Amino acid sequence: MTRVWIEDRANHADYRDRVETAKKAKRTPPGRWRVRWYDPSGKPKAKTFAKKTDADTCRSQVEHDLKGGEYQDPATARTRLVDVAEPWFAAKTDLEQGSRDIYRDHLDNYVLPRWGTVPVGAISFEDVAVWVGKLQSDPGRGGRPLAPATVRSIHLVLLSVLEWAVKTGKLRKNPARDVPLPKKPPRNHVYLSHVEVEQLACAAGEHGTLIRFLSYTGLRWSEASALTVGKIDLDARRAHVDRAYKDNKGTLTLGMPKTGEARSVPFPSFLSAELKPFVDGRDTGELVFTAKQGGPLWLRNWRPRAFRKAVDSAGLSGRSLTPHKLRHTAASLAIAAGADVYVVQKMLGHKKPSMTLDIYGHLWPDRLDEVANALDAKRAEHLT
Incomplete structure (x- = not known):
């Protein structure tokens, strides 16, 4: 049973002695009213106040929080955000190095300068909302306004740190949750036709x-550039994707695909013939696509030296076409060929069908009339 009570310390001889000592030394005497309670683990807790009204307010709040399961130990709430952030970052061992670098950059340049010395219990929803607004209006570290996606990414770091504080018992709820964020700009997808793909190729x-x-195939550049000969099955027309190259500040490192899961991706039979020279007679561990002198292709080199020139020569400039947007083309061509959302999801390596629908849902044809006509036909069949 929840029990919170107020103790009048004026009835204690030791308290009266301390008050007298404080008065003689011309110091503020200790608080007369002590709120006492037991926390959820059974540990005794107390907080003193000079005014009875303040003690009454505290008692009501503690009672409410204990009964509602929202109790927060005042001592842990005084933990500075930096003392939560560093253990949180150290525990993010599941992140690729590139993501870790981004999180570290956001921490050091945006989160900790504002919140590092602030007790986590003193961070309010309103304060976080104001901070997010300033991120949108003030110049970033590079002197230019931050893009909406960057602001959302910085907020995510603070949100994650405070979520760690909740899970480790230093906060009862996350004040950064549901803060208004800048809207993501509309996606600028480019969908090439079969003819345009051939012109570009x-x-x-x-x-x-x-x-x-x-x-x-819709493979990400990081996946295609890391694809080895042994992962191509020309007869089954499958590419097994289980690793990806990541460019971490000028250093290529091998890791898992973006979602952390391997997948098998189909490709059309005409590609089997084209891929045959890339596969036949080569060791299974060799890269399928390589630079001229051997070794992996670097996007930072291949894009300006080969891709952009091909885009201009094919008459496709002005459409903001990038190697990554060929992935959107793969999705659109598959959908036009009759692939359902689950096939496209597996092909692209999305974690959930909802993500595929969010990006490409508008490409699926409207089949409402088709369903209505089928219902008409079935009703007529059963009623005649």
Whole structure:
């Protein structure tokens, strides 16, 4: 049973002695009213106040929090955010190095300068909302306004740190949750037709097969550039994707695909013939697509030297086409060919079908009339 009570310390001889001592030394005497209670673990807790009204307010709040399961130990709430953030970051061992670098950058340049010395229990929803607003209006570290996606990413770091504080018992609820965030800009997707893909591939010369492969499988650049000979099955027309290259500040490192899961991706039979020279007679551990001198292709080099030139030669400039947007082309061509959302989800390596629908849902044809007509036909069949 929840029990919170107020103790009048004026009845205690030791308290009266302390008051007299304080008066003689011309110091503020200790608080007369002590609120006492037991926390959920059974530990005795207390807080003193000079005024009875303040003690009454505290008692009511503690009683409410204990009964509602929202009790927060005042001592843990005084923990500075920096003392929560560092253990949180150290525990993020599941992140790829590139993501860790981004989180570290956000912590050091935006989160800790504002919140590092603030007790987690003193951070309010309103304060976080004001801070997010300033991130949108003030210049960033580079002197330019931060993009909406960057602001959302910085907020995510603070949100995650405070969520760690909740899970470790230093907060009862996360004040950064549901804070208004800048809207993401509309996606600028580019969907090439079969003819346009072929024009681009022909303009790319020796890189034509790679262009076609990206446009018909939907692999991310990081996945395609790390694909090895042993992961291509020409007979089954499958590419097994289980690793990806990550460019971490000029250093390529191998890791898992973005979702952390391997997948098998189909490709059209015409690509089997094109991929045959890339596979036959080569060791299973060799890369399928390589730079001229061997070794992995670097996007930072391949994009300006090969891709952009091919885009211009194919007459496709002005459409903001990038290698990654060939992934959108693969999705659109698969949907147009009749692939359902689950097939496209597995093909692209999305974690959930909802993500696929969120990005490409508008590409699926409206089948409402088709369903209504089928219901008409079935009703007529059963009633005649």
